[in-house]
Amino acid sequence: MMAEMNQEEQDQLNEELLLKALHDDNIMEFREEFLHLHPYDQARFYIKIEPDERLKIYRYLSPKEVSDFFEVLDIEDSEYKDILAEMVPQYATDMLSHMYTDNAVDVLNKLDKLQAASYLTIMNKESAQEIKDLLHYEESTAGSIMTTEYIAISANQTVRSAMHILKNEAPTAETIYYVFVIDDDRRLVGVISLRDLIISNDDTMISEIMSSRVVSITVDADQEEAANQMRDYDLLALPVVDFQNHLLGIITVDDIIDVIDEEASDDYSKLAAVMDVDTPDKNPFSAAKKRLPWLIILLFLGMFTASLIGRFEDTLNQVSILAVFIPLIAGMAGNTGTQALAVAVRGIATGELEEESRWKLVLREGGTGLITGSICGLLVVIVVYLWKGELFLGFLVGISILASLFVATLAGTLVPIIMHKLKIDPAVASGPFITTMNDLTSILIYFGLATLFMSYLVH
Amino acid sequence: MMAEMNQEEQDQLNEELLLKALHDDNIMEFREEFLHLHPYDQARFYIKIEPDERLKIYRYLSPKEVSDFFEVLDIEDSEYKDILAEMVPQYATDMLSHMYTDNAVDVLNKLDKLQAASYLTIMNKESAQEIKDLLHYEESTAGSIMTTEYIAISANQTVRSAMHILKNEAPTAETIYYVFVIDDDRRLVGVISLRDLIISNDDTMISEIMSSRVVSITVDADQEEAANQMRDYDLLALPVVDFQNHLLGIITVDDIIDVIDEEASDDYSKLAAVMDVDTPDKNPFSAAKKRLPWLIILLFLGMFTASLIGRFEDTLNQVSILAVFIPLIAGMAGNTGTQALAVAVRGIATGELEEESRWKLVLREGGTGLITGSICGLLVVIVVYLWKGELFLGFLVGISILASLFVATLAGTLVPIIMHKLKIDPAVASGPFITTMNDLTSILIYFGLATLFMSYLVH
Incomplete structure (x- = not known):
């Protein structure tokens, strides 16, 4: 301190x-x-x-x-x-x-x-x-964040001459801790760290000590992919190449930290339906301007839900106690949907979710929805029975929760996967968006069931 | 490709x-x-x-x-x-x-x-x-992620002898790209990069070329603070010292990338009320186990909301159309609350929100809530009037939305700030949690107003 x-x-x-x-x-x-x-x-x-x-x-x-x-x-x-x-x-x-x-x-x-x-x-x-x-280079590609101030040498020279080049270029190069080895056509053929140069004998040939299995990235790859590679391989610099493996530039670790920060706060912002959570707002007007577009879309979606309930006005008139459980059912569906959404969005973003395993995820999430739905549904039956003494009402609410949680979990998983397939950033399917969508389906399930079994509810 | x-x-x-x-x-x-x-x-x-x-x-x-x-x-x-x-x-x-x-x-x-x-x-x-x-060292402190394999030299030696030490220690040191300069008591007095060593004359004294303004961190500081410093200062290694400025270890950039990743996905997980979104689940049971604790807490909070509406059963019996707007009002309050929460949580996490400016943020967010509330409220009055032809009902819903959005925005800001003051991780106030809380207050506002002005609603 x-x-x-x-x-x-x-x-x-x-x-x-x-x-x-x-x-x-x-x-x-x-x-x-x-x-x-x-x-x-x-x-x-x-x-x-x-x-x-x-x-x-x-x-x-x-x-x-x-x-x-x-x-x-x-x-x-x-x-x-x-x-x-x-x-x-x-x-x-x-x-x-x-x-x-x-x-x-x-x-x-x-x-x-x-x-x-x-x-x-x-x-x-x-x-x-x-x-x-x-x-x-297009924004957010590897090319857009690379620099051309790297040090390149050829394989058929000695450590001494490489160190000589390095000392000359050190003042202007962005990093001197990796030296890239290229052939006569500027194709990337190897890499050697300054650490290896320093501990090697001066007369050793670069070709003997360089690593020829270089981790590199193509110039049009997404910057997020570059970040994942640098994190996984613990690199301080990543070479960027074209399709013929010509060395075009390097990405340094400080730029990657900014990318990781940026992408994480981007996903976070979208989950919360705010644009760009990390740029501070100077006044309430600029803050409101950023949030209102989302809020107004959600308002109209909410109106849609309202009009849906409006269609069940007869049911509501007969059994007004039904209204009591609307926020509970809609809320629970929204919550599970957000959970499933977050897992899918991050899985896609970090690249951990491979193409093949997407449908496995959908199956697994379906199972998760059934389990959480059953347990929450059962709890509701018990609580409603103890509280209101109404077993049938309890079952109605419980089954609605089971069905809503199942559907919401599936929706939370499917929507980002489908968006990703359609090349839309899945993070756009923000938490509040999926929540409002799930409000709608859960209300439909609840009132649908209530209208169907109306005769059991009216006594 | x-x-x-x-x-x-x-x-x-x-x-x-x-x-x-x-x-x-x-x-x-x-x-x-x-x-x-x-x-x-x-x-x-x-x-x-x-x-x-x-x-x-x-x-x-x-x-x-x-x-x-x-x-x-x-x-x-x-x-x-x-x-x-x-x-x-x-x-x-x-x-x-x-x-x-x-x-x-x-x-x-x-x-x-x-x-x-x-x-x-x-x-x-x-x-x-x-x-x-x-x-x-306690988890999540600078001490817990530092390593002791760094290279330290004394100021009164030449570049040549420093390079000699460096070559000897290169095979075991975690990074050789920064060399730390200590006095006889092992106090940190300077730092020099390998780049500077390499471009300097062999006979130069370290004391002449070292930088004596070293960015360092105390051993018990939070790892997030270490991450922020390394990002801001573009460091490849950050020295860790005790209260007397004795050098204890260093934190390297690869560990910091993991910390940034971890903290970002931690905040993200909590916003979505999932534990640890980045650890993939093998089966639906392990996924359900992670999500159920949150869901069950939220279920009981939802029950509370339900019992609150239950208290307004008389009002509902008389004007059952009120039920139609429950999800809309609760949903909008939840959405704005999540937006405000996200801004506050990230502001605290990135350290951009200094102590003094917290109350400024609360004021600004109050203003934002009033603006978004007024605009959304006005839209609702218009839509309800056009749809149902009911001006008074429109005003009731509109004013409820205005009040709910104002309260929800304030709550979304105040809750994380207060939690941070109480030394609780503000990210724990997850999106679904604040959403469910805001369900409750918005319902209270809506039905409170409706009951108060009942006579205007019944015709």
């Missing part, structure tokens, strides 16, 4: 020192203090201060120095436009060309086309071409 | 070759083929085959060779006991002592105390002590 507080106090102190240096126009002190910070802390300071204070930063620091923390900026997509517009175009362009290519591409993708094009026009040709090459 | 298929075909082929070698007792061929595989693929083969086939593996491979893939085994916690029992105790012990300490501790934590103790008894003293030291 003490070390923790010191850290926070230290942060506070640094911030005050930096602000003072800025206001006093003390360039030397500002540079001394600021360049000592970790880029993440530099970025935090940079977004905390006012725009006119940032203008000073552009005078005190070189584009290269700004690029170091610009890569880890934690701001909303829409804010990049304005913050880049603070810099003179040539400064912004220099800054962008000093960033790792994949990060520069990320930033440019957040601008409107015209602004991005204007920076690319005045950028030096080489950097501009690298960026343009990466801008082509 | 082609490269992909080749990969799968290759896997299939490897598996057949390996099985054939096992059945033919062809040790040489098996070793040749198996040791060529990535540990993750070795692990997949190992858990796929039969126990009697695994017995052969223990004869063909050394404990050290088995330890390589045993670290990345993807089996359920309860299965470790049996799979270790397949090996003779001395073999299992040797295997465990060859694993990285943090991973060996993970495995031992999954066994019963007696079995774990028996392995530690016959293990060599040094390894046993290292493991015992780590076994003390």
